[in-house]
Amino acid sequence: MTVEKLCKALGGTVVSGGAAMNENVTGYYCGDLLSRVMANAPKGCAWITVMGNVNAVAVALMAEAACILLAENVNPDPDAVEKAREKNIAVLCCGRTAGELAVAVHEALCHEQP
Amino acid sequence: MNEVLLLHYEIRGGDFIHAGESSGHVKNILKRLGFHPNLIRRTAIAMYEGEINMVIHAGGGTADVKITPEQIEIRLADHGPGIKNLDLAMREGYSTASDSVRELGFGAGMGLPNMKKYADDLKIRTAVGKGTTVSILTKVSRNQG
Numbered sequence: 262m263t264v265e266k267l268c269k270a271l272g273g274t275v276v277s278g279g280a281a282m283n284e285n286v287t288g289y290y291c292g293d294l295l296s297r298v299m300a301n302a303p304k305g306c307a308w309i310t311v312m313g314n315v316n317a318v319a320v321a322l323m324a325e326a327a328c329i330l331l332a333e334n335v336n337p338d339p340d341a342v343e344k345a346r347e348k349n350i351a352v353l354c355c356g357r358t359a360g361e362l363a364v365a366v367h368e369a370l371c372h373e374q375p
Numbered sequence: 376m377n378e379v380l381l382l383h384y385e386i387r388g389g390d391f392i393h394a395g396e397s398s399g400h401v402k403n404i405l406k407r408l409g410f411h412p413n414l415i416r417r418t419a420i421a422m423y424e425g426e427i428n429m430v431i432h433a434g435g436g437t438a439d440v441k442i443t444p445e446q447i448e449i450r451l452a453d454h455g456p457g458i459k460n461l462d463l464a465m466r467e468g469y470s471t472a473s474d475s476v477r478e479l480g481f482g483a484g485m486g487l488p489n490m491k492k493y494a495d496d497l498k499i500r501t502a503v504g505k506g507t508t509v510s511i512l513t514k515v516s517r518n519q520g
Protein backbone atom coordinates (compact mmCIF):
# COMPACT_ATOMS: atom_id res chain seq x y z
CA MET A 262 0.00 0.00 0.00
CA THR A 263 1.37 3.44 -0.83
CA VAL A 264 2.03 6.04 1.86
CA GLU A 265 -0.57 8.17 0.09
CA LYS A 266 -3.29 5.52 0.54
CA LEU A 267 -2.24 4.84 4.12
CA CYS A 268 -2.42 8.54 4.91
CA LYS A 269 -5.99 8.69 3.59
CA ALA A 270 -6.94 5.61 5.62
CA LEU A 271 -5.52 7.15 8.80
CA GLY A 272 -6.76 10.67 8.20
CA GLY A 273 -3.28 12.02 8.81
CA THR A 274 -1.82 15.41 7.93
CA VAL A 275 1.04 15.42 5.45
CA VAL A 276 4.01 17.35 6.81
CA SER A 277 6.49 16.17 4.19
CA GLY A 278 5.18 14.45 1.09
CA GLY A 279 5.80 14.80 -2.61
CA ALA A 280 7.24 11.80 -4.41
CA ALA A 281 7.76 10.07 -1.05
CA MET A 282 3.97 9.50 -0.92
CA ASN A 283 4.45 6.80 -3.57
CA GLU A 284 6.67 4.68 -1.31
CA ASN A 285 5.34 1.22 -0.56
CA VAL A 286 4.35 0.43 3.05
CA THR A 287 4.82 -3.24 3.90
CA GLY A 288 4.75 -3.23 7.69
CA TYR A 289 4.95 -1.10 10.81
CA TYR A 290 7.13 -0.45 13.83
CA CYS A 291 6.55 1.55 17.02
CA GLY A 292 9.42 3.07 18.98
CA ASP A 293 11.26 6.19 20.01
CA LEU A 294 14.74 4.91 20.87
CA LEU A 295 16.63 5.53 17.64
CA SER A 296 19.14 2.68 17.89
CA ARG A 297 16.32 0.24 18.64
CA VAL A 298 14.54 1.43 15.51
CA MET A 299 17.67 0.74 13.45
CA ALA A 300 18.05 -2.65 15.10
CA ASN A 301 14.49 -3.87 14.67
CA ALA A 302 12.31 -1.79 12.36
CA PRO A 303 11.64 -3.69 9.15
CA LYS A 304 12.53 -2.07 5.86
CA GLY A 305 9.47 -0.47 4.24
CA CYS A 306 7.67 0.02 7.56
CA ALA A 307 5.48 2.87 8.64
CA TRP A 308 7.54 4.01 11.63
CA ILE A 309 5.24 5.21 14.39
CA THR A 310 6.95 7.51 16.89
CA VAL A 311 6.76 10.71 18.92
CA MET A 312 10.31 11.69 17.91
CA GLY A 313 9.84 14.65 15.62
CA ASN A 314 13.46 15.77 15.43
CA VAL A 315 16.01 15.91 12.64
CA ASN A 316 17.71 12.73 13.88
CA ALA A 317 14.51 10.77 13.39
CA VAL A 318 14.65 11.70 9.72
CA ALA A 319 18.25 10.45 9.46
CA VAL A 320 17.22 7.22 11.18
CA ALA A 321 14.23 6.72 8.86
CA LEU A 322 16.63 7.10 5.97
CA MET A 323 19.12 4.56 7.36
CA ALA A 324 16.44 2.05 8.39
CA GLU A 325 14.62 2.58 5.06
CA ALA A 326 11.27 3.18 6.67
CA ALA A 327 8.53 3.97 4.11
CA CYS A 328 7.39 6.93 6.20
CA ILE A 329 7.38 8.48 9.66
CA LEU A 330 4.01 8.52 11.40
CA LEU A 331 4.04 11.04 14.22
CA ALA A 332 1.62 9.98 16.94
CA GLU A 333 -0.34 12.11 19.42
CA ASN A 334 -0.19 15.16 17.15
CA VAL A 335 3.49 15.69 17.81
CA ASN A 336 4.71 18.67 15.85
CA PRO A 337 7.97 17.97 14.05
CA ASP A 338 10.84 20.44 14.49
CA PRO A 339 11.24 22.84 11.55
CA ASP A 340 14.71 21.48 10.71
CA ALA A 341 13.26 17.95 10.71
CA VAL A 342 10.64 19.00 8.17
CA GLU A 343 13.29 20.66 6.05
CA LYS A 344 15.50 17.57 6.11
CA ALA A 345 12.59 15.21 5.41
CA ARG A 346 11.66 17.21 2.31
CA GLU A 347 15.27 17.38 1.18
CA LYS A 348 15.78 13.63 1.68
CA ASN A 349 12.39 12.70 0.30
CA ILE A 350 11.00 11.07 3.46
CA ALA A 351 7.24 11.23 4.01
CA VAL A 352 6.21 12.52 7.43
CA LEU A 353 2.59 12.27 8.53
CA CYS A 354 1.06 13.71 11.67
CA CYS A 355 -1.83 11.96 13.43
CA GLY A 356 -3.86 12.56 16.57
CA ARG A 357 -3.94 8.97 17.73
CA THR A 358 -1.55 7.20 20.08
CA ALA A 359 1.23 4.98 18.76
CA GLY A 360 -0.70 1.85 19.78
CA GLU A 361 -3.89 3.00 18.05
CA LEU A 362 -1.89 3.88 14.96
CA ALA A 363 -0.22 0.47 14.84
CA VAL A 364 -3.65 -1.18 14.93
CA ALA A 365 -4.93 1.18 12.22
CA VAL A 366 -1.92 0.55 9.95
CA HIS A 367 -2.28 -3.20 10.49
CA GLU A 368 -5.95 -3.07 9.50
CA ALA A 369 -5.28 -0.88 6.50
CA LEU A 370 -2.62 -3.32 5.27
CA CYS A 371 -4.86 -6.36 5.91
CA HIS A 372 -7.90 -4.91 4.18
CA GLU A 373 -6.07 -3.65 1.17
CA GLN A 374 -7.51 -5.02 -2.09
CA PRO A 375 -4.84 -6.99 -3.92
CA MET B 376 32.67 -1.51 -10.69
CA ASN B 377 36.19 -2.91 -10.51
CA GLU B 378 38.13 -0.01 -9.10
CA VAL B 379 38.64 1.10 -5.54
CA LEU B 380 36.74 4.13 -4.33
CA LEU B 381 38.05 6.14 -1.38
CA LEU B 382 35.92 8.66 0.50
CA HIS B 383 36.79 10.97 3.36
CA TYR B 384 34.51 12.90 5.72
CA GLU B 385 34.94 15.30 8.61
CA ILE B 386 32.33 14.84 11.32
CA ARG B 387 31.66 17.70 13.69
CA GLY B 388 31.09 17.07 17.37
CA GLY B 389 27.69 18.03 18.75
CA ASP B 390 26.31 18.76 15.28
CA PHE B 391 23.04 16.82 15.29
CA ILE B 392 21.68 18.63 12.25
CA HIS B 393 24.35 17.26 9.90
CA ALA B 394 24.92 13.95 11.67
CA GLY B 395 24.16 11.21 9.20
CA GLU B 396 25.15 13.19 6.12
CA SER B 397 28.30 11.15 5.52
CA SER B 398 26.54 7.82 6.09
CA GLY B 399 23.75 9.00 3.81
CA HIS B 400 26.29 9.97 1.17
CA VAL B 401 27.96 6.56 1.32
CA LYS B 402 24.55 4.93 1.10
CA ASN B 403 23.71 6.86 -2.07
CA ILE B 404 27.02 5.96 -3.67
CA LEU B 405 26.57 2.25 -2.85
CA LYS B 406 23.09 2.42 -4.39
CA ARG B 407 24.45 4.04 -7.53
CA LEU B 408 27.15 1.38 -7.76
CA GLY B 409 24.47 -1.32 -7.64
CA PHE B 410 25.41 -3.14 -4.42
CA HIS B 411 22.93 -5.54 -2.83
CA PRO B 412 20.15 -3.68 -0.94
CA ASN B 413 20.82 -5.59 2.29
CA LEU B 414 24.52 -4.80 2.15
CA ILE B 415 23.71 -1.15 1.62
CA ARG B 416 21.28 -1.03 4.52
CA ARG B 417 23.55 -2.72 7.04
CA THR B 418 26.59 -0.73 5.95
CA ALA B 419 24.71 2.56 6.28
CA ILE B 420 23.26 1.71 9.71
CA ALA B 421 26.62 0.55 11.09
CA MET B 422 28.35 3.67 9.79
CA TYR B 423 25.61 5.96 11.10
CA GLU B 424 25.91 4.45 14.60
CA GLY B 425 29.64 5.11 14.51
CA GLU B 426 29.16 8.58 13.12
CA ILE B 427 26.61 9.53 15.75
CA ASN B 428 28.86 8.14 18.50
CA MET B 429 31.62 10.51 17.39
CA VAL B 430 29.10 13.38 17.37
CA ILE B 431 27.81 12.53 20.87
CA HIS B 432 30.73 11.04 22.76
CA ALA B 433 33.94 12.18 21.07
CA GLY B 434 33.62 15.79 19.92
CA GLY B 435 33.67 14.71 16.28
CA GLY B 436 36.20 12.89 14.13
CA THR B 437 36.85 11.60 10.65
CA ALA B 438 35.41 8.84 8.51
CA ASP B 439 37.36 7.09 5.77
CA VAL B 440 35.56 4.68 3.50
CA LYS B 441 37.08 2.24 1.03
CA ILE B 442 34.69 0.65 -1.42
CA THR B 443 35.81 -2.32 -3.49
CA PRO B 444 33.69 -4.82 -5.45
CA GLU B 445 34.08 -7.32 -2.58
CA GLN B 446 33.70 -5.24 0.56
CA ILE B 447 33.22 -1.88 2.24
CA GLU B 448 35.75 -0.79 4.85
CA ILE B 449 34.86 2.11 7.14
CA ARG B 450 37.33 3.65 9.55
CA LEU B 451 35.97 6.12 12.10
CA ALA B 452 38.67 7.88 14.07
CA ASP B 453 38.39 10.44 16.84
CA HIS B 454 40.51 12.13 19.48
CA GLY B 455 37.79 12.00 22.09
CA PRO B 456 37.92 10.66 25.66
CA GLY B 457 38.22 6.99 24.64
CA ILE B 458 36.25 4.13 26.17
CA LYS B 459 37.26 3.05 29.65
CA ASN B 460 35.67 -0.40 29.63
CA LEU B 461 35.05 -1.68 26.13
CA ASP B 462 33.40 -4.95 27.25
CA LEU B 463 30.87 -2.93 29.20
CA ALA B 464 30.34 -0.48 26.32
CA MET B 465 29.60 -3.38 23.96
CA ARG B 466 26.72 -4.54 26.18
CA GLU B 467 23.18 -3.78 25.06
CA GLY B 468 21.76 -0.96 27.15
CA TYR B 469 25.06 0.44 28.45
CA SER B 470 25.29 4.17 27.78
CA THR B 471 26.96 7.22 29.28
CA ALA B 472 24.81 9.59 27.18
CA SER B 473 23.54 12.69 28.98
CA ASP B 474 19.87 13.41 29.60
CA SER B 475 19.79 16.02 26.85
CA VAL B 476 21.15 13.49 24.34
CA ARG B 477 18.63 10.90 25.55
CA GLU B 478 15.84 13.37 24.93
CA LEU B 479 16.85 13.34 21.27
CA GLY B 480 16.27 9.59 21.16
CA PHE B 481 19.90 8.49 21.49
CA GLY B 482 21.52 6.77 24.44
CA ALA B 483 19.76 3.43 24.12
CA GLY B 484 23.16 1.78 24.48
CA MET B 485 22.54 -0.16 21.30
CA GLY B 486 24.91 1.59 18.93
CA LEU B 487 27.93 -0.66 19.35
CA PRO B 488 25.74 -3.82 19.47
CA ASN B 489 24.07 -2.63 16.25
CA MET B 490 27.45 -2.17 14.60
CA LYS B 491 28.39 -5.69 15.64
CA LYS B 492 25.09 -7.04 14.34
CA TYR B 493 25.28 -5.39 10.92
CA ALA B 494 29.03 -5.58 10.25
CA ASP B 495 30.89 -8.69 9.15
CA ASP B 496 33.86 -7.57 11.18
CA LEU B 497 34.15 -4.88 13.84
CA LYS B 498 37.41 -3.73 15.40
CA ILE B 499 37.65 -1.09 18.08
CA ARG B 500 40.90 0.40 19.31
CA THR B 501 40.54 2.85 22.14
CA ALA B 502 42.73 4.59 24.68
CA VAL B 503 41.42 6.73 27.52
CA GLY B 504 42.33 10.36 26.96
CA LYS B 505 43.57 9.67 23.44
CA GLY B 506 40.66 8.59 21.31
CA THR B 507 38.88 5.76 19.55
CA THR B 508 39.14 4.12 16.14
CA VAL B 509 36.28 1.96 14.97
CA SER B 510 36.77 -0.21 11.89
CA ILE B 511 33.66 -1.63 10.29
CA LEU B 512 33.83 -4.18 7.49
CA THR B 513 30.87 -5.35 5.44
CA LYS B 514 31.26 -8.06 2.84
CA VAL B 515 29.39 -8.52 -0.39
CA SER B 516 29.60 -12.31 0.00
CA ARG B 517 27.16 -12.32 2.98
CA ASN B 518 24.38 -11.04 0.74
CA GLN B 519 24.96 -13.37 -2.20
CA GLY B 520 23.11 -16.53 -3.16
Ligand SMILES: Nc1ncnc2c1ncn2[C@@H]1O[C@H](COP(=O)(O)OP(=O)(O)O)[C@@H](O)[C@H]1O
Pocket residue numbers: 296424428429431432433453455456457458464465469470471472481482483484485486487488507
Ligand atom coordinates in the same frame (compact mmCIF):
# COMPACT_ATOMS: atom_id res chain seq x y z
N1 LIG C 1 33.67 7.25 19.82
C1 LIG C 1 33.46 7.12 21.13
N2 LIG C 1 34.21 7.84 22.01
C2 LIG C 1 34.03 7.71 23.35
N3 LIG C 1 33.12 6.89 23.90
C3 LIG C 1 32.36 6.15 23.10
C4 LIG C 1 32.48 6.22 21.67
N4 LIG C 1 31.59 5.36 21.14
C5 LIG C 1 30.96 4.79 22.16
N5 LIG C 1 31.39 5.23 23.35
C6 LIG C 1 30.99 4.81 24.71
O1 LIG C 1 30.33 3.55 24.60
C7 LIG C 1 29.00 3.66 25.14
C8 LIG C 1 28.09 2.75 24.36
O2 LIG C 1 27.95 3.19 23.00
P1 LIG C 1 26.65 2.83 22.20
O3 LIG C 1 26.44 1.35 22.24
O4 LIG C 1 26.73 3.45 20.84
O5 LIG C 1 25.48 3.48 23.04
P2 LIG C 1 25.01 5.01 23.16
O6 LIG C 1 25.67 5.79 22.08
O7 LIG C 1 23.54 4.92 23.00
O8 LIG C 1 25.41 5.47 24.51
C9 LIG C 1 28.66 5.13 25.04
O9 LIG C 1 27.65 5.51 25.94
C10 LIG C 1 30.01 5.77 25.37
O10 LIG C 1 30.25 5.76 26.74
Ligand SMILES: [Mg+2]
Pocket residue numbers: 424427428482484485486487
Ligand atom coordinates in the same frame (compact mmCIF):
# COMPACT_ATOMS: atom_id res chain seq x y z
MG1 LIG D 1 25.71 5.18 20.14
